[in-house]
Amino acid sequence: MGVFLKMLTNEAEVATPLTLAVPASTCRPGDTPDFSDMVISEPGVVRRPEVTESAQDMHELATELIRVLDDKGNAVGPWAPVIDTAMLVKGLTSMMVTREFDRRMFLAQRQAKTSFFMQSTGEEAISTGFRFAMRDDDMNFPTYRQQSLLIAGGYPLELMMSQIYSNSHDPLRGRQLPGLYSSKDTGFFTLSGNVATQFLQAVGWAMASAIKGSDSVTAAWIGDGSSAESDFFSAMLMASSFQAPVILNLINNQWAISTSQSVVRGQAATFAVRGHGFGLPSLRVDGNDFLAVYAVASWAVERARRNLGPTFIEWVTYRVGAHSSSDDPSAYRPKSEAAAWPLGDPIERLKRHLIASGAWTEDQHADLEGKVKEQVRLAQAVAEEWGTLKSGPGPSPRDIFEDVYADVPEHLQRQRREAGL
Amino acid sequence: MTMIEAIRDAHMLAMESDDSVVVFGEDVGFFGGVFRCTQGLQSRFGPTRCFDTPVNEAAIVGAAIGMAANGMRPCVEIQFADYMYPAYDQIVSEAARLRYRSAGDFTAPLTIRMPVGGGIFGGQTHSQSPEALFTQVAGLKTVIPSNPYDAKGLLLSAIEDDDPVIFLEPKRLYNGPFDGHHDRPVTPWSAHELSDVPSEYYTIPLGSAAIRRAGSAVTVLTYGTMVYVALAAVAECAIDAEVIDLRSLVPLDLETIIKSVEKTGRCVVVHEATLTSGFGAELCALVQKHCFYALEAPIERVTGYDTPYPHAQEWTYFPSPERIGLALQQTMAG
Numbered sequence: 207m208g209v210f211l212k213m214l215t216n217e218a219e220v221a222t223p224l225t226l227a228v229p230a231s232t233c234r235p236g237d238t239p240d241f242s243d244m245v246i247s248e249p250g251v252v253r254r255p256e257v258t259e260s261a262q263d264m265h266e267l268a269t270e271l272i273r274v275l276d277d278k279g280n281a282v283g284p285w286a287p288v289i290d291t292a293m294l295v296k297g298l299t300s301m302m303v304t305r306e307f308d309r310r311m312f313l314a315q316r317q318a319k320t321s322f323f324m325q326s327t328g329e330e331a332i333s334t335g336f337r338f339a340m341r342d343d344d345m346n347f348p349t350y351r352q353q354s355l356l357i358a359g360g361y362p363l364e365l366m367m368s369q370i371y372s373n374s375h376d377p378l379r380g381r382q383l384p385g386l387y388s389s390k391d392t393g394f395f396t397l398s399g400n401v402a403t404q405f406l407q408a409v410g411w412a413m414a415s416a417i418k419g420s421d422s423v424t425a426a427w428i429g430d431g432s433s434a435e436s437d438f439f440s441a442m443l444m445a446s447s448f449q450a451p452v453i454l455n456l457i458n459n460q461w462a463i464s465t466s467q468s469v470v471r472g473q474a475a476t477f478a479v480r481g482h483g484f485g486l487p488s489l490r491v492d493g494n495d496f497l498a499v500y501a502v503a504s505w506a507v508e509r510a511r512r513n514l515g516p517t518f519i520e521w522v523t524y525r526v527g528a529h530s531s532s533d534d535p536s537a538y539r540p541k542s543e544a545a546a547w548p549l550g551d552p553i554e555r556l557k558r559h560l561i562a563s564g565a566w567t568e569d570q571h572a573d574l575e576g577k578v579k580e581q582v583r584l585a586q587a588v589a590e591e592w593g594t595l596k597s598g599p600g601p602s603p604r605d606i607f608e609d610v611y612a613d614v615p616e617h618l619q620r621q622r623r624e625a626g627l
Numbered sequence: 628m629t630m631i632e633a634i635r636d637a638h639m640l641a642m643e644s645d646d647s648v649v650v651f652g653e654d655v656g657f658f659g660g661v662f663r664c665t666q667g668l669q670s671r672f673g674p675t676r677c678f679d680t681p682v683n684e685a686a687i688v689g690a691a692i693g694m695a696a697n698g699m700r701p702c703v704e705i706q707f708a709d710y711m712y713p714a715y716d717q718i719v720s721e722a723a724r725l726r727y728r729s730a731g732d733f734t735a736p737l738t739i740r741m742p743v744g745g746g747i748f749g750g751q752t753h754s755q756s757p758e759a760l761f762t763q764v765a766g767l768k769t770v771i772p773s774n775p776y777d778a779k780g781l782l783l784s785a786i787e788d789d790d791p792v793i794f795l796e797p798k799r800l801y802n803g804p805f806d807g808h809h810d811r812p813v814t815p816w817s818a819h820e821l822s823d824v825p826s827e828y829y830t831i832p833l834g835s836a837a838i839r840r841a842g843s844a845v846t847v848l849t850y851g852t853m854v855y856v857a858l859a860a861v862a863e864c865a866i867d868a869e870v871i872d873l874r875s876l877v878p879l880d881l882e883t884i885i886k887s888v889e890k891t892g893r894c895v896v897v898h899e900a901t902l903t904s905g906f907g908a909e910l911c912a913l914v915q916k917h918c919f920y921a922l923e924a925p926i927e928r929v930t931g932y933d934t935p936y937p938h939a940q941e942w943t944y945f946p947s948p949e950r951i952g953l954a955l956q957q958t959m960a961g
Contacts, residue, residue: 345697378730388729395696396729400720406686407721410693417649417675417699436713440686447681609727610765612734612789615834615878 231466233539239546244522245476246548249273249495250283257509261487268478268488271522274497275555279562287501291565297338297496298556299574300358301330305553306582307353307363308527311370311384314586315531319594320370320384326351328494328526328544329459331552334358335499336425336455339507340393343422347395347408349429349457350385351525359392363585364592373593373600379608380601402428402435405454409444412452412510423510424452430477431462434470445516446484453506454486454518457493459525464538481518493521494552497559522549603627628824629816630801633775634664634740637782638702640828642672645700648786650677652687652704661706662742662801688714688739692722695737695791702786705741708795709752714739715760722791723766738785738792743771744852744899745931745945746799746809750938756851756900756931761793762876762909768833769876771795773854774804774821777874780831787830797851807856807948834878838887842869845893845958848884848910850874853897853946860951866959868895876906884910885917892923893958897951902930924961927954 233239247270255264274286281287308325315323326333333354340346346355356366368375370384378388388396395411398404408426415422426445428438433456445452456477460467471477481488487509491502499521506517524547528535560566593599604627607618614622628636641648650668652660656679659666668677680687684705691701705711711718722735745754761769770785770792772778778796785792799805803815816822839854844867847857854872861868869887873880888894894914896907907928914926929946937944 347693377732378728381730382728386728388732390729390732396725396733398721398728400716403689403717403721406689406717407693407696409686410690410695411697412693413690414694414697414699417694418697437685437689437716440683440689443681443683444686444690609731611768612726616881617878 229469229472231464231538232468233466233543235536235538235540237540239540239543241546241548244548245269245271247271247273249276250286252283252285254284254505257505257512257514261482261485264487265482268482268490268520269475271490271492272498272502273492273495274501275495275559279555279558281497281559285498285501287497287504289497289500291560293338294496294556294560294565297334297500298553298560299578300334300354301496301553301556302574302578303363303582304330304334304354304357306578307357307366310582310586311367312527312531314370314594318596319590320372321595322384323370323531324350324385324529325527326353328551329457329523330354331496331499331556332457332493332521332523335496336503339500339503340425341422342393344424344507345393345395345408345411345422346425347404347411347427348397349401349427349432350397350399351429351457351459352427353385356387356389356392356394359394361389361392361394363582364588367586367589368592371589371592371594373589373598375589375592376601379605381606401432402437405441406437406444409441409448409450409452412445412450413448416451416513421511423507424450425455426452427455427457429462430456430458430460430467430470431465433477442481442484442486442518446486449515451510451513452516453503453510454516456518456520457523458520459523461525461529461535461539463529463533476520478518478520484518486516486518488518488520490520490522492549493523494549494555496552496556524549628775628822629803630772630775630778630796631662631664633779633824634782634796635666636824636826637779637786638665638668639671641702641783641786642668642676644828647698648676648700648702649694650702650704651680653682653706654679655704660704662798664740664796665704684710684714685717688717688722691737691739692717692725692735695735696725696733700736700786702738702740705739707753708741708743708757709755711741711757718761718767718791718793719764723764726790727766734789735791736789738782738788738794740794740796742798742801743795744797744799745936745941746805746852748938748941751935754936754941756898758795758876758900759904759906762906766790768792768878769795770833770874771797771851771876772874773797773800773851773872774819775816775824776821777831777837779824780829781833781874783828784830784833788833792833795851799852804855805852806859807945808859809942831874833875834880836874836880836883837872838869838883839872840868840870842867843891844868845895845955846871846884846887846891847895847897847955848873849897850876851899853899856946856948857897857951860948860955863948864952864955866955868955881913881917884914888914888918889921892921893961894918894922895927895929895951895954895958897929897946899931899946901933902928903933905930924958927958929954
């Protein structure tokens with residue numbers, strides 16, 4: 207006993223005290239923006255496996271970066287998709303509509319026409335390109351920064367704005383925070399506002415598609431920040447265990463409000479490598495490259511549709527705007543960081559490609575810009591005739607008692623009567 | 628039939644009559660559930676209709692919500708209600724609100740079954756009664772049967788229902804109507820008339836209470852295991868009480884409650900769950916609001932204490948026939 211105690215004492219004397227490694231966000235105001243530790247593969251160099259290849263044989267795809275567009279705007283390498291010019295122009299137009307929509311709705315929030323808004327500036331290619339690779343009967347479980355899924359899916363801008371304004375034409379009857387849309391017909395699941403919960407539901411939706419023997423597929427969406435939630439890991443597990451026809455998408459836009467992605471990523475090299483522990487094909491993709499997005503989305507959608515199971519994709523992009531209309535990013539990151547982002551702007555890059563391929567001119571682009579501005583302006587005028595949060599017609603107070611259950615139960619009827627509604 | 632057999636029978640009939648009904652959870656497939664409530668389903672309906680999941684309650688409920696929104700009618704099992712908490716976000720923020728926030732665009736017609744209550748020496752992690760955590764949530768229905776006949780009819784209603792239903796199964800009642808006298812021989816269901824379960828499909832509407840004993844002196848509002856404990860207490864203190872088995876907490880059969888308390892003028896509320904903010908508090912508030920001028924005495928509550936559920940001291944915690952008897956006498960004296 208005496209010897210044992212002595213040994214313990216000696217050990218304690220020589221041991222180094224433990225220290226806690228508190229993770230720090232990479233770049234703060236006053237720092238010089240630095241993305242040098244980010245792995246960026248050259249365009250065209252990353253291999254494109256067959257969709258039937260096993261997950262184990264494509265591990266390298268999780269640490270490289272799939273890119274198609276080079277700096278001159280050429281589409282290079284095995285991932286360069288077969289896609290016609292009309293489709294590319296459609297993609298470009300859709301992204302430009304999203305950007306103008308965001309600009310106008312952000313202003314509308316500043317003009318007190320609504321309470322809150324979230325822009326997707328810089329991230330338009332991911333949702334637009336992905337939506338183009340899906341069918342209308344496929345389903346998305348989106349995050350709150352994916353208005354492009356609706357816009358690319360042809361959902362009316364007036365109705366999106368009506369939801370934002372909670373006006374008389376709001377399809378959600380004033381119940382949801384601005385931007386938390388729902389449209390089953392457009393393959394857009396009702397947005398929660400709680401993050402990560404829907405990543406798991408997407409797997410369930412996909413499992414049901416498989417049980418029913420349908421051939422529609424599902425896309426789950428999550429952010430770098432929200433991927434810290436347990437529901438992310440639960441969804442990866444369920445998708446893996448049941449080989450659900452689902453594409454598990456993680457949009458890494460570098461920032462979760464004020465916390466940088468490195469804090470959530472921990473010691474993992476990339477987010478994409480998280481998929482390896484679940485045996486999932488895991489790809490890391492340049493999310494600002496419309497062609498790469500479309501190519502990888504089509505690949506993963508094909509895998510799911512051919513019953514080859516789930517795919518995990520990390521889309522690397524940058525949140526150019528504030529987290530939301532309630533946020534001021536200059537308090538926590540350098541103002542110059544967006545300009546230093548090495549993967550450029552998705553709209554500019556697709557425009558450059560179209561011009562480089564001889565299918566597009568600066569004049570055509572300027573003309574399109576004018577048309578897009580007019581389209582969004584007109585939609586806003588129509589929506590504002592239907593009211594805004596602060597003026598004009600809105601949903602009925604009586605509406606709050608409906609849709610809690612399929613039928614209004616007795617106790618809610620009583621409460622509605624007592625409220626004089 | 629025992630309650631377990633009745634629940635199993637309801638599953639069989641639901642899966643037979645509707646291809647969209649799927650059943651899953653921890654150990655529910657091959658093994659048929661730790662309480663055997665899903666025994667035989669997988670071999671009869673195949674592994675895509677009834678299957679095992681990883682030990683992950685959030686995943687069970689989260690996946691069930693996605694399936695329900697996509698046209699299925701999942702009926703999932705949480706092995707013990709005490710394990711429900713990882714799924715609580717999915718239940719509260721998601722299942723309960725899909726219809727509301729999407730204005731009916733998406734709905735979640737699913738049933739979440741879970742064994743509740745004590746009396747089995749399960750300690751703090753196999754004995755809880757968390758019903759008030761569900762009745763507080765707008766968009767959920769909360770049901771709790773007390774016998775085999777009701778378990779079958781209510782479960783079939785729950786599965787048919789177009790809204791999410793929390794289906795609480797008092798585990799001490801699985802094999803017999805336990806009356807709280809833990810030191811006496813166990814009574815099997817075969818000795819009880821409500822174990823006579825018809826083989827055909829039938830439903831009991833959610834929101835209808837059952838009067839288990841008609842009486843004129845005092846109304847006892849209770850549910851689950853406490854129905855039998857209250858009946859024992861009433862018999863032992865020879866008070867002509869009316870014992871109401873609520874069966875469904877949301878929706879609640881307020882009409883039956885009001886009618887009874889207006890007749891008796893007295894009321895005792897009994898449940899296993901902790902006292903503070905328990906469902907009994909809601910019952911007391913409703914009774915005083917709707918029956919104020921009929922009341923002859925303060926409403927009494929007999930419940931579990933505001934402590935975690937203990938192990939060795941189970942019978943101190945568990946509301947006994949004696950404690951209920953004392954409350955009845957006190958109410959009669961008031």
